[in-house]
Amino acid sequence: MIFDIKKYTIHDGPGIRTTIFLKGCPLHCQWCQNPESMSFRPERLDRPSRHFYVNSPWVTDRMTIGKLISVNRIIDEIMKDTVFYKASGGGITISGGEPLAQIDFVDSLLKVCKKNRLHTVIDTSGYADWACFEKIRRQTDLFLYDMKIFDRKAHIKYTGVDNTIIFENLEKLIATRAKIAIRFPLIPQVTDAVANMRAIGNFLSKNKIREIDILPFNFLCYEKYNRIGKRYPFRSSRTTRSRIESTVKEFSKSGLSAKIEGWA
Numbered sequence: 001m002i003f004d005i006k007k008y009t010i011h012d013g014p015g016i017r018t019t020i021f022l023k024g025c026p027l028h029c030q031w032c033q034n035p036e037s038m039s040f041r042p043e044r045l046d047r048p049s050r051h052f053y054v055n056s057p058w059v060t061d062r063m064t065i066g067k068l069i070s071v072n073r074i075i076d077e078i079m080k081d082t083v084f085y086k087a088s089g090g091g092i093t094i095s096g097g098e099p100l101a102q103i104d105f106v107d108s109l110l111k112v113c114k115k116n117r118l119h120t121v122i123d124t125s126g127y128a129d130w131a132c133f134e135k136i137r138r139q140t141d142l143f144l145y146d147m148k149i150f151d152r153k154a155h156i157k158y159t160g161v162d163n164t165i166i167f168e169n170l171e172k173l174i175a176t177r178a179k180i181a182i183r184f185p186l187i188p189q190v191t192d193a194v195a196n197m198r199a200i201g202n203f204l205s206k207n208k209i210r211e212i213d214i215l216p217f218n219f220l221c222y223e224k225y226n227r228i229g230k231r232y233p234f235r236s237s238r239t240t241r242s243r244i245e246s247t248v249k250e251f252s253k254s255g256l257s258a259k260i261e262g263w264a
């Protein structure tokens with residue numbers, strides 16, 4: 001079950017990529033930029049909207065988000081752009097939602113990608129059984145791995161799930177020598193507390209991670225919430241350049257080099 005395929009993406013791994021967005025996530029982050037990614041089922045819009053993918057063949061119709069699709073159909077689409085992947089060092093990224101929540105599909109897709117010598121990236125919250133990582137890690141060239149909130153109770157409050165397994169899986173994944181890029185969503189009044197950044201920075205530093213990608217908050221997704229009849233609690237929140245700069249400084253205290261993704 002997917003909710004979009006985006007071509008020519010440049011923030012989901014190296015080079016020019018095709019990103020597949022799988023629908024469904026076990027987390028319900030209150031700030032999620034893609035509210036349509038959470039449910040594992042197709043969702044009806046209140047009316048057609050340019051903010052959803054109404055011109056995309058990956059929606060069922062102008063009023064529904066989410067479509068069942070086969071591995072072969074996706075591969076046909078991906079392979080149309082191999083010339084761009086080769087020229088840029090790009091490939092395919094499987095994102096969501098949470099891709100590991102549809103592990104058999106992801107495993108099949110990765111295997112076919114590898115047969116076609118494509119560079120593969122998984123964009124994950126880390127919230128999955130370790131067996132899922134074991135199943136796909138050899139076919140995955142890079143994991144984009146989210147670190148959101150260190151405090152367990154706060155993590156439950158803002159995402160709906162315990163974070164213990166997320167930290168455990170990251171430690172196990174590091175031990176396999178998998179290539180990992182850590183991503184930190186900078187959410188005003190939630191993840192941007194100094195104590196949170198310090199705790200995450202220390203955890204990563206202890207595990208010999210030296211880099212972190214900061215994903216600045218973007219409030220514009222509130223329109224999408226409206227369309228599927230949900231309220232966006234962060235509608236009036238904003239991130240400033242100085243807040244981003246202080247975040248970079250804070251992580252540097254833990255020995256992390258911070259890179260800012262997608263900030264204009």
Ligand code: SF4
Nearest residue numbers: 025027029032097125
């Ligand atoms: S893990 Fe990602 S996709 Fe899932 S709810 Fe959180 S922000 Fe949204």
